[in-house]
Amino acid sequence: MVHWEQLERILPLVAKPGRYTGNELNIIRKDWAKTPMKFALAFPDIYDVGSGHLGFKILYSLLNGRGDTLAERVYAPWVDMEEQLRKHGIPLFSLESRRGLGEFDLVGFTLQYELSYTNILNMLDLGGIPLLAQDRDNHHPFVVGGGPCVFNPEPLAEFFDLFVIGDGEEVVMELMDCYSSWQTDTGVQGQREQFLLKAAEIPGVYVPAFYKVTYLNSGIIEQIEPVQDTVPAKVTKRVVQDLDSTFYPKEFVVPYIETVHDRIMLEVMRGCTRGCRFCQAGMIYRPSRERNRSTLLEQARLLTASTGYEEISLASLSTSDYSDIRNLIQNLMAGYGDCGIAISLPSLRVDTFSVGLADEIQNQRRTSLTFAPEAGSQRLRDVINKNVTEADLFSAAEAAFKAGWDTIKLYFMIGLPSETMDDVAGISELVQQVLRLGRQIRAKDGKAGRVRVNVSVGSFVPKSHTPFQWAAQMSGDELKKRQQFLRNQFRDRSISFSWTDVEQSLLEATIARGDRRIGKAILHAWQNGAKFDPWAEHFNWQLWKDAFSATGIKPAFYSLRERDLGETLPWDHIQSGVSKGFLRHEWELAHKGITTPDCRFECSDCGLCPELSVANVLSGGKDHDKD
Amino acid sequence: MIKIRIKFTKEAPIRFISHLDLARTIERALRRAQIPVNYSEGFTPRMKMAFGSALAVGVTSSGEYLDLELDRHVELDGFLEALNRVLPVGITFTEGVYIDQDTPTLMSIINRAQYILTGDLEHNADLGQAVQSLLDEKILSVERVRKKRTRTLNIRPWIFEIDILSKSAKTARLQLLVQTGSHGNVRPEEVAEYLPFLENSLQVHRQGLFIARNSSLSSPLEVAHC
Structure with a gap:
């Protein structure tokens, strides 16, 4: 946990410290020790940009509505704050309980635009989570992706444990039920693959590690095939048919600082x-x-x-x-x-x-x-x-x-x-x-x-x-x-x-x-400093050209x-x-x-x-x- | 037209929000509590609300003030209670009084600010000596940048009291009384520059805002009573 006293020392040194203090009206802070499942809603851009995102407002209220789950918000720190976090060895933390990203069971990123992908890697790194899904073990969260860009999740396939395709309201609840069974079943608990196999049976859930892609000499894809019997050959998006009766929040978190869509x-x-x-x-x-x-x-x-x-x-x-x-x-x-x-x-x-x-x-x-x-x-x-x-x-x-x-x-x-x-x-x-x-x-x-x-x-x-x-x-x-x-x-x-x-x-x-x-190039670009690519003052085309040529x-x-x-x-x-x-x-x-x-x-x-x-x-x- | 003067606090959890953010936060709380506040005319109606003095980002306070124009009479205790129920953590409305329509604005009367400074001391620092030599000075220059222009000002005439409240080998608490408002303004950090505090260790708390008249201090609530 990141202590307030620690933060108080660094916040005066960064721009708009209100991005990192939390405590806004209508936040939900649950008992960390007593809540079995912990979900981080991670937005790969700064608070000012991400806090108005409607999808996360819905999921925040929906997940926190479950007795067995807490959901907390995490945003990308601006570069000045990142510098302070790294300097003081403080992990990227959630705004509610100020817990490190790595302490959550599931970390869900919303993929709103492709240029945010280096920020995802940066946030995982700041949260102490291995970037590649295959390097994660029992001590690490499952990294989940949702939002419009998951309709082509492939460039991020190696970094994510699973993707949720389509409307999230129903499938995220099924995913939590699935996680809960895995977490409490002594026969499978701790075995990551067992959870992923079960999750992959939920309609709309895509686990990239269970699919193999082969290529033709031309570089074009030959085929994409599941490598496990129980996973579907094609993953179809989820649709909430009855939107009118679908859950909608009664409260929104109200930011203090000026934000987009406030x-x-x-x-x-x-x-x-x-x-x-x-x-x-x-x-x-x-x-x-x-x-x-x-x-x-x-x-x-x-x-x-x-x-x-x-x-x-x-x-x-x-x-x-x-x-x-x-x-x-x-x-x-x-x-x-x-x-x-x-x-x-x-x-x-x-x-x-x-x-x-x-x-x-x-x-x-x-x-x-x-x-x-x-x-x-x-x-x-x-x-x-x-x-x-x-x-x-x-x-x-x-x-x-x-x-x-x-x-x-x-x-x-x-x-x-x-x-x-x-x-x-x-x-x-x-x-x-x-x-x-x-x-x-x-x-x-x-x-x-x-x-x-x-x-x-x-x-x-x-x-x-x-x-x-x-x-x-x-x-x-x-x-x-x-x-x-x-x-x-x-x-x-x-x-x-x-x-x-x-x-x-x-x-x-x-x-x-x-x-x-493409994932290799994204990783390479991030390693060489690419982040905040949608921001003109940070976008560096040369870094990307180098990343593409280095990865062929x-x-x-x-x-x-x-x-x-x-x-x-x-x-x-x-x-x-x-x-x-x-x-x-x-x-x-x-x-x-x-x-x-x-x-x-x-x-x-x-x-x-x-x-x-x-x-x-x-x-x-x-x-x-x-x- | 009915006017209320309110005293409120800004505490640690929200000390990092700006004055404008604070104003917006209070406006939203007033709307949640369904207080019948008057709005300005025009295309973008704003609540009729006026603050005493803006508090800098990072500074906490136990004595901030604002005047509010209401559409109709409300019962004061119920008003404070209703607001405190919907205000976010870190803001509390502690007192309120009705004021005359022609009561001078907070901005025009407030001229003193009292601060508590807490910080870590430099190694082997003699705080008492530092305070004394500061007070002995006739001129204390500070530079202020405004609209890309740098001005040098003498803040010494605006520093009235510095008292050491407590002191250990490593930390100290000071109380500071300075001029504030349109006829001269001292930022507590500017005073601290002349004192042996370690960099980035200073915490500033505003005790209150006052009106100095005939060598006595009165609170904006006292002068407003009608």
Whole structure:
């Protein structure tokens, strides 16, 4: 255990010590000695970034709700704190009981983005846990992974004991039951493999050590096969079908220091039916399941009372698609508008309906509205199945400017499959037209000068389990050329332009579709100092280039190569429920520029609902008329 | 319009949070306790709340103050009890009084701060001698950086008392009374710079904030009584 007196000495020496002190409102601290199972919820980034993560809020309350389990939070220390921990021989510790990471039975990491992987290694190291699963023994925890990136867990296969694929609410409880039997059964206790074998029988649990990967001379995977009889050849993700009655926390831990997403989040729905071909979340979180308005209002009542937060955010992949959104917003406004609590919509569909929703939320400063047309031409938007037209964008922008907004944020991608410079020029034209439109409208109040368009352009990274999983990433030179072109286009002072780092995108693409061999490079990069890779001030491309060459890995093989439709993909044994045949069909339709409709209105035969015996769930509201 | 003046503490477990964090934490507690606080007008309504003096990160205190504007009358004991039930560990509202609408703000009247400094002493240090020679000085210069500009200030006129409360070979406790507020401000660490404490060993506790008038000190609650 790390003593407070020890900490008090080092905390004055680090930035934002409130990251490490714990003791926030609504934390749960159980009796360490008397609680048999101890679970660390480990977020591989700093507290400021991780504490708002909804998945961990759910698991924290859920696990601590069990009498036999305690769950505590652990975040990556910032570099100044890491220096102090290492200098004083203090292990990375949990915020509740201040126990070293290595003292837990299970350490669960959430894999939110590929660039966080070196932080995972760093945290294991700081916690005194051997990095490789095969080096762990009875004294060490089991290292568990969950979250979106587990849909291709292979680059981390050697570091993790097991992965949990899909919605966590049910499977994590089954995993704890399994651990409890193993812990108390004198016949098997202490034998790690016995636990892993039992765990691997739980649907949705993947134990990488029980699978063998063989490669062809070309470097392409020959096959991925289980080496134990009892483990499934393919692991299928878990789905919580009845989201409405699924556990949701009544309390959130309320941080003291300023953090990302520091507010009440109501998860109005999980999953998205739009079927954008680049979007991994849209594929892996299927089917779309809405919560009932009455359930959400009750959650709002409990959470406002227990947290005192000043903001309620309606979270989902596409909140304006929630079919009872109007009534929900009106009810929340009526219930909380007078108590200094604001309502916020994180993601707006590109249409006037959504602007209308934002407009209904009174008392809200008209700072900016964000739309994501994603691509600059209708042709390319059809390729990626982003069912948004130029007319949609202009009418949405017009409605926003008329309602008093001065700033519109537009999000686009470059490097999409089949993209040409014409499509990129289309981005520039759209932006200029939105700016002109805004000036025209705001000129009526004499406020044309206030109009701003903030343009954010990301580089497309092909992801597993999407129709673009076979696509080649665009080369760094091409991406840079496009960024330069757009920089030249956006000279107007009323346009602000931001873009993502090309090298970070290249790395992300390599890991996102990597196989087990990539793990060696991640280890090498970490050993040479790579960490906090999502942070521009820490990202060091040279370290990674060295790591790839030292481990004999050619990043282009993973990122820049268009994959053959017949080849075995590193994640073929992980099933999202969406059939590979559907993804292939969508990839072909993309080539032809043919769109696929929203599957709430017309089933697109992705295979998921029959395969997993699930279905889209609408809450019964009436706001889902087809645009 | 109804105004309440509150005395509260900031204790060890949360001493590492900043003043802004503390303010947000108290706002959220007020909302949890469903206290009828008034909000400012405008697009981003804020609670009408004003603090006496910001406490530096790392410093604990047993005497902080804030004024709060309420929409309606509340029963004071019940108010303090309701808040203490929902306040996080480390903050306690200890006293409250109703104040007149035109009572001068805390910021404008508070001009003294009393601190307790605890720390490890350097080897063979003579603390008594160090305190005496500090007090004998006419000028004690400190440098402060603000908006990238460094200013040199003499803090000696703002140091009123230094008392050694206890002392052993290794550690010592001092009590310090200094000027605070807009007409001059002393940070306890600046005084400690002139004393033989070991680096990083100093813990600072604010005993209280006061109003000095005619050579006597009164608490912000006393002057506010109506």
